[in-house]
Amino acid sequence: MQQVQGVIARSKGAPVELVTINVPDPGPGEAVVKVQACGVCHTDLHYREGGINDDFPFLLGHEAAGVVEAVGPGVTDVAPGDFVILNWRAVCGDCRACNRGEPWYCFATFNATQKMTLEDGTELSPALGIGAFIEKTLVAAGQCTKVDPDARAAAVGLLGCGVMAGIGAAINTGNVTRGTSVAVIGCGGVGAAAVAGSALAGAGTIIAVDLDDRKLEGAKKLGATHTVNAGAGDVVEAIQALTGGFGADVVIEAVGRPETWKQAFYARDLAGTVVLVGVPTPDMKVPDIPLIDVFGRGGSLKSSWYGDCLPSRDFPMLVDLYRQGRLDLDAFVSEEIGIGDIEVAFEKMHHGDVLRSVVVL
Known part of the structure; x- marks a missing residue:
């Protein structure tokens, strides 16, 4: 287990807090990712306002890119050192949609089995099963999509949600x-x-x-x-x-x-x-x-739904187009901010002042 800093919404409508969070070592099928950048999405604000569900406290953030630090038993698709974009559609491969050849509709996507917690043991609900306003996060390995490591994390991480949608x-x-x-x-x-x-x-x-x-x-x-x-x-x-x-x-x-x-x-x-x-x-x-x-x-x-995307197909393709100068993902990054500036970023987003504020760690 590691202790790192992350941003939570403790209760409905309350300002976000930067706190110490316990991140378990990865178990079977899981990975720990060192987050490099994470966009501030309107969905995170929905979580804070109780517009998604009432499973407080939430670990916010989900539009993220970073580097795999460790993987658990049975993980073969990614390895430590891989640069990845996180996604909230870890395709199961065996539901009704997957079996009929439409995995982009996967009805049984999954997240990490273990829970990240506060220091007192309170379990956190990660936003969209990711929770990436944090130095390191625990996810299902299927939520990691390997892409070109030379791509700018602050830009390509936005494919994790809004831009891909x-x-x-x-x-x-x-x-x-x-x-x-x-x-x-x-x-x-x-x-x-x-x-x-x-x-x-x-x-x-x-x-x-x-x-x-x-x-x-x-x-x-x-x-x-x-x-x-x-x-x-x-x-x-x-x-x-x-x-x-x-x-x-x-x-x-x-x-x-x-x-x-x-x-x-x-x-x-x-x-x-x-x-x-x-x-x-x-x-x-x-x-x-x-x-x-x-x-x-x-x-x-x-x-x-999520742009009906298949992360393993779409993320590498779009990152390649970005690297070729054919898709301007940099245009979506209005500003780069620190992990302590998320509450201010919510205000800017609410007033339409930004396309995306991106937390850079």
Whole structure:
């Protein structure tokens, strides 16, 4: 066992705390990873606010990259010294989804068996089964994806959640390809990544929609061909006007609200696709849309889970594209901060001042 410093949310809404944490030696199928960088994601704030569940205290942080320090018995895919991105989809290989050849939907993903604890023995709940606002974390070895060790940890670690969710929503879920017209509603970290993913796939028209002109400017740098300020008029009409009056082939909703999902529904072309990648709260309901419109417009209404990614397939590929200069992951890193600055980072994120603050250890 080791004792290291990490950041926890002790109770609902309370400021985060930097405390001493006990990290067990890795058991069968587990690995200890020395964390080099971890992004501050909105999901971490959801945990702190009790929006995920009530299993306090939480060890926050999950968008991370680092180096494997030790592995337990039976681990063969990674070894000490490997540079890895952590993921929260450790594919089981034997559930219904895996057995039908769709491991990116794995229904039985798993985490480390042992628990990290406070000094008094209180068990911690790691965010998304990772918990990476910490010097060293214990994870299931399947949560470690080996990538190019020359990549910048602060940038590629963001593939562990938000950036992968956005890129995957475009490429994996939305099937965006050459010449596709795309609209992305909401251009925070995930939406901006959906813009970048659409550009990477060769989309012809990429329309970024947001209320914040700063985010729209950022989306243009990542590949948006047009921008729409949602406060300046009817979003559906604006998207239709930019697509020959028809609507976009694919509309990606990256906010997670009924009103923006309804905009996405009507802003797509006939037989077009809506992708919901923004995470709604449990109290939100599908908006009141006539069933004849669902039938008459055809196409697909999809949810994107983690960008429908397969970490072993997608992470190395995207890191290679980053290393080649074809995917600007550095653009998502608004600032690098210390492990004691997370509460301030939450405030900046809440006010839309950053795409990502990244804790560098």
